[in-house]
Amino acid sequence: MRKVSFPYMGTSYIPFNKLLTALGNEVVLPPRPNAETISLGCKFAPEFACYPFKIVLGTYVQVLEAGADTLVSTGGVGPCRAGLYTTLQEKILKDLGYDFEMITLEPPGRHLKDLIESIKKLVNTRLSFRDYINIGRFVWKQLTLLDKAERLSHKVRPLEVKKGETTRIYKKCVDLVADAQNMTELSEVEREIELLYEGIDKKDFDPVKIGIVGEIYVLLEPSANLEIEETLGELGVYVERSMFLAGYTVSNAVMDLFHMAGERDIKKLALPYFKEMCGGHGRESVGNAVHFAKRGFDGLIQLSPFTCIPEIVAKSILPRVCEERGMGFLAITLDEQTGKEGVRTRLEAFVDLLAAKRKKAKLMQKSQLAKEMS
Amino acid sequence: MKIGIPRALAYYAYYPFIKTFFEKLGLEVVVSDETTKEIMDKGVEDAITDACVPVKLFHGHVKNIKDRVDYVFVPRLVSVNNEATFCPKFLGLPDMLECSVTDFKNMLEVRIDLKKKRLRLFMLCMSVARKFKKGFFTAYNAYFKALYSFKNYAHQFLQGGIPPLGIVAQRKNSPIRLGVVGYPYMLYDPFLSLDLIKKLINMGVYVVTPEMVPEKDKLKQAKKLKKTLFWTFSNSVVRTAYHFFEKRCVDGIIHITAFGCGPDFIVDKLMELEAKSRNMPYLTITLDEQTGQEGLNTRLEAFVDMLKIKRTKKEAALA
Ligand code: SF4
Ligand code: SF4
Numbered sequence: 001m002r003k004v005s006f007p008y009m010g011t012s013y014i015p016f017n018k019l020l021t022a023l024g025n026e027v028v029l030p031p032r033p034n035a036e037t038i039s040l041g042c043k044f045a046p047e048f049a050c051y052p053f054k055i056v057l058g059t060y061v062q063v064l065e066a067g068a069d070t071l072v073s074t075g076g077v078g079p080c081r082a083g084l085y086t087t088l089q090e091k092i093l094k095d096l097g098y099d100f101e102m103i104t105l106e107p108p109g110r111h112l113k114d115l116i117e118s119i120k121k122l123v124n125t126r127l128s129f130r131d132y133i134n135i136g137r138f139v140w141k142q143l144t145l146l147d148k149a150e151r152l153s154h155k156v157r158p159l160e161v162k163k164g165e166t167t168r169i170y171k172k173c174v175d176l177v178a179d180a181q182n183m184t185e186l187s188e189v190e191r192e193i194e195l196l197y198e199g200i201d202k203k204d205f206d207p208v209k210i211g212i213v214g215e216i217y218v219l220l221e222p223s224a225n226l227e228i229e230e231t232l233g234e235l236g237v238y239v240e241r242s243m244f245l246a247g248y249t250v251s252n253a254v255m256d257l258f259h260m261a262g263e264r265d266i267k268k269l270a271l272p273y274f275k276e277m278c279g280g281h282g283r284e285s286v287g288n289a290v291h292f293a294k295r296g297f298d299g300l301i302q303l304s305p306f307t308c309i310p311e312i313v314a315k316s317i318l319p320r321v322c323e324e325r326g327m328g329f330l331a332i333t334l335d336e337q338t339g340k341e342g343v344r345t346r347l348e349a350f351v352d353l354l355a356a357k358r359k360k361a362k363l364m365q366k367s368q369l370a371k372e373m374s
Numbered sequence: 375m376k377i378g379i380p381r382a383l384a385y386y387a388y389y390p391f392i393k394t395f396f397e398k399l400g401l402e403v404v405v406s407d408e409t410t411k412e413i414m415d416k417g418v419e420d421a422i423t424d425a426c427v428p429v430k431l432f433h434g435h436v437k438n439i440k441d442r443v444d445y446v447f448v449p450r451l452v453s454v455n456n457e458a459t460f461c462p463k464f465l466g467l468p469d470m471l472e473c474s475v476t477d478f479k480n481m482l483e484v485r486i487d488l489k490k491k492r493l494r495l496f497m498l499c500m501s502v503a504r505k506f507k508k509g510f511f512t513a514y515n516a517y518f519k520a521l522y523s524f525k526n527y528a529h530q531f532l533q534g535g536i537p538p539l540g541i542v543a544q545r546k547n548s549p550i551r552l553g554v555v556g557y558p559y560m561l562y563d564p565f566l567s568l569d570l571i572k573k574l575i576n577m578g579v580y581v582v583t584p585e586m587v588p589e590k591d592k593l594k595q596a597k598k599l600k601k602t603l604f605w606t607f608s609n610s611v612v613r614t615a616y617h618f619f620e621k622r623c624v625d626g627i628i629h630i631t632a633f634g635c636g637p638d639f640i641v642d643k644l645m646e647l648e649a650k651s652r653n654m655p656y657l658t659i660t661l662d663e664q665t666g667q668e669g670l671n672t673r674l675e676a677f678v679d680m681l682k683i684k685r686t687k688k689e690a691a692l693a
Contacts, residue, residue: 309636313466
């Protein structure tokens, strides 16, 4: 039996695990990126590799050590490096003497045949057409539920009375989703998630709102972004992220298949500032920034891995976007040297600034109202 | 009407075309000064800190020229063939400039995307000509003159010259042949590359750069990689290196890369691994705005000496 493993990103390992097991593989679960992962990654990756590259490489070393013989990863087509990850990682790992097969899932639009070939390699059991449908439905449901649990946690965390409760509940929800065995159980879990969040004691106030944009991996993997959402939530901030797992899967796979440009309006929003698709998620970052501003967010945080090309381009544009629209802006660059405490201090200062700005705006409004009345 | 061309990035790859075209259109062409410390500093001032050196330098050249001309030509180089685009920073260059250089109002942005369309370049030139209210025949003439001048330029490279550095020919009987690979705007900017190529030539080395390897030899190497890289210049660099590996027509390879360059970490590692397995001496030199002459000289000398010793040993073994 194939022993399959894959990169760790957020909670995506849950549906991935289900999917690969259902297709008849043994899965070696990747560990959550930890200090060891990062130090392995840094040791074997070129110095200027972007942070996600290092983390993923470190993960690969760990799972290969744990006995995996097949690595699955998504390719993605340029113009950014993400799509080239695997080519280079494979070479580096082989050079280190590991023996394995690398299966890259290319987006279906351009390489449909390759994709089918790759998938065939991963199907190692007899399945009827019905089975496929069922597996597909189940995994999709898991994805959406995981996203839902996360969205709710963002909403509730700033309002929680007891610190840390939301995080605890969120973890519980993730476990529930992971443990569900069939569709009926998943539907039950869905209700339970809602109930759990409702059960949290909440304060009643209007929190400062911050939108987060940036490169997908550091956005979706909390250990790469030093749990920024948790930190912000506990500072009493409502956080919204521009990308979620399910959304990402859709735009990457389905849209690509039909050659639809995903997230059309987001791109349109970016147009006045950013006229070219430049790979990665640079343009989405700008478009989402405009979108957040339109919805009245107080601030914007951009997360980018060190030396990330598209985000560097975005970074030179974002300050202007935010200034024009009266939104605070903070850019955080992440790599193995970024410390959680340092980031925390910067976040605190940023949140204070936004809160002060808000107060000032309110006062202005009041005095204006008073003037008009008199 | 004066049109300014910043002496950076795309300039080094395509300037004969750009320059001839505008000149034949009847415009006065002003190229920004050769890179100096001052221009570099100006660029560093305005560009965002984590940009790579060549992009910062472009900012500097724009500032150097923008007040002296009516328009500054800023290409948005998207693609010149069907297989790849340029580095994302080329794609977003005008957008970055607009935001970083605050008082830059006279940008002539031209989007160059030649993918999948023949005659695209011709059409593009026509539309640029129209902007300046030039007639069809002037433009037609300018286009062909430009093309001719570019072909001539490419040809000079194949003859062993390096026109942007004013090198017409190299001594064929140099004891050492060295592949020097890197992007044109790194190799051919004497300030940025610390005049590395000339230094090597003075050490008695015959230098071969990617531009000096015929296009069809590079294409032959394309299949060697599982996946084509996404970036035109990177493809050219990697393929040149693979060509050297296969034909063994050089004694060693030097890769010149910029500090903070995104694509190069892949390019460099790919070549390094391949060089290792093929037993080819390989040296990476990373340049930034502060690289010192001294350190570089010693490293180059050591590398060349090593190659010379290797060579004598080999010859002794053969004799
Ligand atoms: S988007 Fe950024 S982090 Fe992702 S592969 Fe590209 S450069 Fe690396
Ligand atoms: S290829 Fe490298 S050096 Fe060239 S613009 Fe892109 S990041 Fe900069």
